[in-house]
Amino acid sequence: MNTPRALHCQFPLGRPLGRPQDPDFQHAVLAAGLALLQRAEGPVLEDYPETIESAGEAPLACPLPPRYDPNLHPAVDEVQALRGAYDRAVERTGRTSVGRVVGPDGMADAVAAIVKISEGSAWNDAGLPGDPIQTVHDIRSYYEELGVELSDGPPAPWAAERWFYDVTEAGRAVIAARRAMKDAKAPFPLWFYMAPGGRT
């Protein structure tokens, strides 16, 4: 594309400045990018000398609450039990990416709808608060924000995603619902974008 000045950084997607909670690292990346302004001729494309790999990171080491209400599906029980942690996360950071189609008060019902889809209900008859992609965005954001709050230190790349989809009951329900929608020949984008494309 011949952008005027570009610094190519091989960092995990979602982390263009490299490392969260590491101002020194971020400043080093910024310095390298701003240094390109001194080039008198362009276009300029340079590689940042340090690479951050993301493959092989373990899921967040994040405790999950014990079962509380045996009359609820485990995923619904879990999301309700984690509300306090989510609220603390929002209070501490002052922000949340939850709310595209459902807020924290509707999260249990949203997860219940995902469970229904995983158990065979049609996606458009399960009571989702919005389309599946937007709903899962909110559920995943709810979990990842509280997961970051509950774990120690800055999260490793993709560790929160792995924790959500592979460890939590809600994330596992999303994967099961995604498979069910695929098998029922739901429109491709609606099930595919419920999880990263690398998940088959």
Next chain:
Amino acid sequence: MTDTMTDTMTDNDAAMRQHAASTPVPEFDDPAFTLPKPLAQAKVAIVTSAAIHVAGDTGWAPNADPHFKVLDDRARDLHLSHFSPNFDRSGFHSDINVVYPVDRLHELADRGVIGSVAPRHYAFAGNQDDTVSGIRLDSGPSAAKLMLEDGVDVVLLTPV
């Protein structure tokens, strides 16, 4: 562990790089290139394609939505609403500066490395059509006009 904990999943970044490498991009015969004033005198703005907006604002349409949001430099109650699930979001949850380095810019201004930080920054959604024509021909120039009004000299573009 489930059957989804495979090397295929953990290489999501590699899969996305491969996908991006095969995406056609427009070619420009005469790309813009200028020499800005010295950085220590320059006013710097952030333009991000991470689809960030302030709490209470609406987001973007699912695909090829070229509009932009104006982010007040003081805003920190920010949502990351990019449509794609194919990137790690926990970095932003943990520290907005890993995507939107607004506090880092203020530190650079305090140190005299840059002249000042712009009063407004801009967010677009990075999932556009292959020609990016909506942004190139319409919303991009509109955002640039606002930046010129603010006296912006340098733009820091961050993807997600």
